[in-house]
Amino acid sequence: MELVTAEEMRRIDRHTIDAIGIPEIALMENAGRALADAVVRLVRRTGWHDMDAILLEGSKEPDAGEAGWGGGKPWAVLVGKGHNGGDGLIAARHLALRGVPVRIIYATPPEELRGEAARQRDIAERLQLPAGVYAPGAVDWSAMGGIVDALLGTGTGGTPREPYAALIREANASGLPIVAADLPSGLDPDTGQTADPCIRATLTVTFGLPKRGLVQYPGAEAAGTVLVAPIGIPVGLAAELGVSTWLLTPETLRNVLDADPDAPRQPDGHKGTYGHVLVAAGTRAMSGAGLLCATAALRSGAGLVTWAVPELLAESLIGAQPELMLAPVADGGRGDWLAADPLEVAAMAARRDALVVGPGLGRVPGSGVDGRGWLRRLWEALPPELPLVVDADALNHLAEAGDFAAWPKRPDATVFTPHPGELARLTGLPARDIQRDRIGVAREYALRHGVTLVLKGARTVVADPFGDVYVNPTGNPGMATGGTGDVLAGVIAGLLAQGYPATAAAALGVYRHGAAGDRAAAKRRSPASLIAGDLLAEL
Ligand SMILES: NC(=O)C1=CN([C@@H]2O[C@H](COP(=O)(O)OP(=O)(O)OC[C@H]3O[C@@H](n4cnc5c(N)ncnc54)[C@H](O)[C@@H]3O)[C@@H](O)[C@H]2O)[C@@H](O)CC1
Numbered sequence: 138m139e140l141v142t143a144e145e146m147r148r149i150d151r152h153t154i155d156a157i158g159i160p161e162i163a164l165m166e167n168a169g170r171a172l173a174d175a176v177v178r179l180v181r182r183t184g185w186h187d188m189d190a191i192l193l194e195g196s197k198e199p200d201a202g203e204a205g206w207g208g209g210k211p212w213a214v215l216v217g218k219g220h221n222g223g224d225g226l227i228a229a230r231h232l233a234l235r236g237v238p239v240r241i242i243y244a245t246p247p248e249e250l251r252g253e254a255a256r257q258r259d260i261a262e263r264l265q266l267p268a269g270v271y272a273p274g275a276v277d278w279s280a281m282g283g284i285v286d287a288l289l290g291t292g293t294g295g296t297p298r299e300p301y302a303a304l305i306r307e308a309n310a311s312g313l314p315i316v317a318a319d320l321p322s323g324l325d326p327d328t329g330q331t332a333d334p335c336i337r338a339t340l341t342v343t344f345g346l347p348k349r350g351l352v353q354y355p356g357a358e359a360a361g362t363v364l365v366a367p368i369g370i371p372v373g374l375a376a377e378l379g380v381s382t383w384l385l386t387p388e389t390l391r392n393v394l395d396a397d398p399d400a401p402r403q404p405d406g407h408k409g410t411y412g413h414v415l416v417a418a419g420t421r422a423m424s425g426a427g428l429l430c431a432t433a434a435l436r437s438g439a440g441l442v443t444w445a446v447p448e449l450l451a452e453s454l455i456g457a458q459p460e461l462m463l464a465p466v467a468d469g470g471r472g473d474w475l476a477a478d479p480l481e482v483a484a485m486a487a488r489r490d491a492l493v494v495g496p497g498l499g500r501v502p503g504s505g506v507d508g509r510g511w512l513r514r515l516w517e518a519l520p521p522e523l524p525l526v527v528d529a530d531a532l533n534h535l536a537e538a539g540d541f542a543a544w545p546k547r548p549d550a551t552v553f554t555p556h557p558g559e560l561a562r563l564t565g566l567p568a569r570d571i572q573r574d575r576i577g578v579a580r581e582y583a584l585r586h587g588v589t590l591v592l593k594g595a596r597t598v599v600a601d602p603f604g605d606v607y608v609n610p611t612g613n614p615g616m617a618t619g620g621t622g623d624v625l626a627g628v629i630a631g632l633l634a635q636g637y638p639a640t641a642a643a644a645l646g647v648y649r650h651g652a653a654g655d656r657a658a659a660k661r662r663s664p665a666s667l668i669a670g671d672l673l674a675e676l
């Protein structure tokens with residue numbers, strides 16, 4: 138399923154209306170009706186199984202409670218002056234038709250509505266649906282059962298102005314369930330940034346295709362549960378018009394990335410069939426990072442995993458995970474990576490099917506060892522087609538080098554897995570700016586540097602070197618704990634060794650890693666007690 142910007146949605150709507158000839162009013166009618174249908178299901182508790190709209194992956198099913206929402210009281214339908222307001226007016230009509238009482242509240246004088254929205258205003262008036270114009274403090278919210286937010290949609294620009302802002306604040310403060318039309322008013326549809334104020338919806342019914350902002354935080358939180366309602370946009374039109382951002386679902390993995398998440402193992406396969414990973418990770422203070430990474434590579438299905446470690450550590454790690462092979466690297470008795478010869482690591486890697494470098498590599502501040510030179514020598518000595526995952530401290534070495542743009546390109550086989558702090562060091566942008574537009578920044582970096590970029594954090598973004606982006610819905614806040622990144626790097630390396638192309642390996646890896654985290658969290662009393670090692674058994 139594609140994720141669209143407001144501009145892309147406008148292009149798709151326009152094409153459907155102008156080139157295909159489906160009248161605008163038909164799309165709007167479908168939208169308003171789907172919105173009403175969702176509200177009726179919450180009021181009547183009739184369930185979601187037979188609904189046309191689909192629950193967006195990563196969204197929880199809306200909970201209508203024991204009694205259903207609204208307790209028989211009218212629903213306040215908040216109407217803005219654009220087409221989003223038109224959707225609200227159509228929803229109000231269908232709610233009334235189905236026996237749910239409504240009160241239309243125009244944010245601005247109804248004379249200001251134009252086009253289709255004005256036509257819906259006139260229809261509502263002829264049907265004598267109760268309506269009034271908003272005045273601050275004049276709405277008795279306690280008399281309402283719920284709220285439909287049809288104030289602002291994809292035509293929003295910037296922070297809601299008055300009187301919208303005051304109305305949004307009152308709606309949020311009412312404590313009533315809010316169902317947003319297309320997106321919560323105040324949400325930036327492209328980036329997921331929320332204005333002050335922004336509607337806090339319990340449920341969002343989005344029309345045609347999900348907007349990017351609905352799956353990126355904090356927008357994902359403001360949207361609540363997201364239902365995607367078909368409104369008559371032809372299947373395949375988004376792809377035809379060049380949309381290149383997807384929600385990472387099993388269908389996306391299968392149909393866009395050709396990576397079947399449930400692919401069976403070959404009945405006659407042997408350990409050689411599934412590739413051999415070399416893990417260069419772990420140092421004296423952080424041997425666990427290497428162990429988690431290497432074990433995760435095994436759990437991802439790689440046939441063989443060799444864990445390279447500085448020689449001094451090797452003895453103490455014997456038997457730590459019996460399925461792993463250990464490869465001590467000469468370290469002059471110092472137990473750290475930067476004392477090891479990168480050419481020796483490259484030679485070891487050349488005989489394997491994938492290399493992951495970075496977890497627990499150490500930065501050795503003040504050691505006098507030049508981390509920048511170390512990583513570049515490794516990079517240049519590796520066979521250019523050898524699949525490579527660069528994680529954690531290796532990314533920091535790369536950032537310190539400062540001249541990565543001048544390094545030789547290895548576009549088909551390189552995956553970087555930074556969290557926002559590491560990407561901040563790589564790009565020189567403040568982490569805050571990265572978080573404000575994770576999709577945009579990740580896409581730009583991957584395109585510019587010819588790598589597959591995995592930007593970690595809630596709703597991990599995978600960007601490939603050709604401009605395609607995938608947003609992962611799996612995972613939970615319990616996974617914000619040391620070591621989960623090491624597990625992810627190992628999983629991706631394991632998939633690379635099995636022959637998945639870089640982007641498919643990265644996408645399948647983040648999807649499975651998040652799903653493993655969700656299964657592990659479900660088994661614990663609280664997700665907060667999750668530790669990285671819990672993920673291994675769930676992979
Ligand atoms: N174009 C189409 O074919 C369809 C559009 N649909 C609906 O139409 C919406 C888009 O409609 P519009 O493009 O008319 O835009 P909106 O209805 O989102 O909002 C535009 C109106 O809000 C005002 N506005 C913008 N930013 C504001 C701010 N910060 N504070 C206060 N007012 C602000 C504008 O002046 C304009 O009057 C979609 O979100 C969707 O709900 C659906 O009916 C489906 C079909």
Ligand SMILES: [K+]
Nearest residue numbers: 289318320322
């Ligand atoms: K809205």
